[in-house]
Amino acid sequence: MNTDMNKASSELGLLSVMGATVRREMLLAFRNPGDVINPLMFFVIAVTLFPLSVGTDENFLSAIAPGVIWVTALLAVMLSMDSLFRADFEDGNLEQLLMSPQPLYFLLLAKIFSHWLVACLPIILLAPVLASMLFMSPEGMLPLVLSLLLGTPVLTLLGGIGMALTVGLSRSGLLLAVLILPLYVPVLVFGTGVVQAAINGTAFSGLLALLAALFALAVSLSPLAISAALKISIN
Amino acid sequence: MWQWLYKLGSPKWFYTIGNRVLPWLWGVTGLLLVVGIIWGLGFSPPDYQMGDNYRIIYLHVPAAGLMKGSFYMMALCSAALLIWKIKMADIVAKAVAPIGAMATLLMLVSGSLWGIPTWGTWWIWDARLTSSLLQFFIFVGIIALRSAIESRDSAAKACAVLTLVGLVNIPIIEYSVEWWNTLHQGASDLSLRDSSANPPEIWIPAFFTGFGFIGLFFIGLILRSQNEILLRERRSQWVKDLLLTDNAKADTESGINTNA
């Protein structure tokens, strides 16, 4: 079997396996909708807690709206991380993933992209609705969605590292928070900065660029950390 | 030079070198700290603005340096463990983590106590204090991960990965906190560093306490590493010989037991 046919089939193999991974994850999300609904419900309920606690004064709520939306979205994404590796670790599929000939780097990207589609996209779509519930001014809506679109993948990738490190442990929900939340700070700071700048009418494209830079850094580096962590947890 | 470094990789050698270095370290560190503190507290002139309150920086600045230094050392050990599989690196990283966390705590406490007369409250969201607080959370995260994983080898490698992830993220966190601080509060003019109007000799005691801190750090590191070595090598012959000779003579003051 000459090698170039082998090379061509391995490229095709990688793309087809990534496609198969994404399709499998979508199917899994469809089969157990908890992975989609629970983060979303947490996001909605957590946001409604704020008016109940801090009162419904309009200017105050609209002042804290970007922060509230971003913090609850961040927590929702972190809580949704549990469904990323745990099910596959328990039924043995994670070993098959590590044993597959295709480079683990791209398989993990496919897996995390599908988790982002399942868990984070609904949150992004719902964020403007909740923001308007908190009387956030309308010109902040688009920047909010843009910053979430760029920020949540970084949160998912960093959460993936934490999840890969703790997948072998029996009850590690809170440990994930202790490990990963400090690393979420830059995304939170720039994310709320974008919305705040938009509301004050100042230019926010620079901050979006910073978020995009964080996104590029996370996409390129964190799969390396995740595959190293998975190989350790599988040991 | 490499041969010496290579030897440090073997636990037995590290243990014996540790025992030989410890007495010197005790003496030098004690001297440095005593001189630094007495000079700083009693002899250096008061600050033109803050009066005697500024004497806190003789502990605050070395603690901040130790916080940074201990994390970089942990990152170095983590890289050595993951890349060259040096078992000794994990022992040192495990010993450094609690000391680094406590140094960060000392930095935070001294920073906020310094802040009470100058800012009016014990905590303000100053850029350096906030990023040090986040660094403290990262230290706690690493220690929590190590205690959560039972098997020692995977705990070591998992903490190494987390430390390196932390190493990449810390500059980003500091940059974002710095940017965030200028957005909300403007640069606080009374930051801890700009006591430039003072005569230069106020920095001499800080020189002493600084190196005294480093000495203290290595004392703690060697003691903790030696404990871990004894635990891990308890079945090996050299530990048995070491302890049997100890039976023969009265056990000297812990920490300076003379080696076989």
Next chain:
Amino acid sequence: MLEVHGLYCERDERILFKDLSFSIAPGKALQIQGSNGSGKTTLLRILCGLNSDFSGEILWQEKPVKQVRSEFCSDVFYLGHAPAINRTLSPRENLRWFSASQGKTGNIDISTALDELGLAGYDDVPCFMMSAGQQRRVSLARMKLTSARLWVMDEPFTALDKRGVSEVEQLLSDFVNAGGSLILTTHHPLQIACDIDVINLDSRVQESAP
């Protein structure tokens, strides 16, 4: 095909095996025997690269495994304790990812594979409605889909009934006689029609770590 030199593995202060060397050639089977906890599963996972807590050398086609990882992985099929079956998916959906990773994307292969494992008609039944034996058969159906020349199997016969065990033994002997090589651990008395070398981990090492 696969050579192992001087393999040493220690777990919680106990030596599992020390300077273990063997090789496996095409058309050969190797059975790892040993009591519970003697390190059979650890040895299989070390061979597959899932476990890296060992010292020693593993060569695949005379080259260290680390350098030829993707060829090695495409030529090895590992079947672990866990059936690697997601209970909410159907057998077809479970196997589709695996067959894609082996470069086969056709659906017909999956249904023929399932039929040969006695699961005709179960293609689209969610796995949680199937018995443990049937789920193990779904996992074993991957034998039909893989083009790997080295099979590493950890207790392949668990949860199978008598007829299932003989069917799988038949499949294994066809594979080995057709030039494949097989490493497996099992507690059942093995009747496959080919020459089997045996390594017994109990008789090799008694004393604890140095």
Next chain:
Amino acid sequence: MPEFQFNSLAELLNMGGYAQYVWPVYVFFLLFCLFTVVPPAYSRRKIVKQIKARLRREENQ
């Protein structure tokens, strides 16, 4: 050698009115020193005792 800044012990203790900020920091520093040295020394004694006990058990087996 710079001269001593405070003319009396009471003045030193008062630390120019900042006593309740400066001295707690130095107390915390003392805690830091104890934390770096005392726990390892204590667990050293425990470890040595443990190993010796095991050695004695193995010897008279």
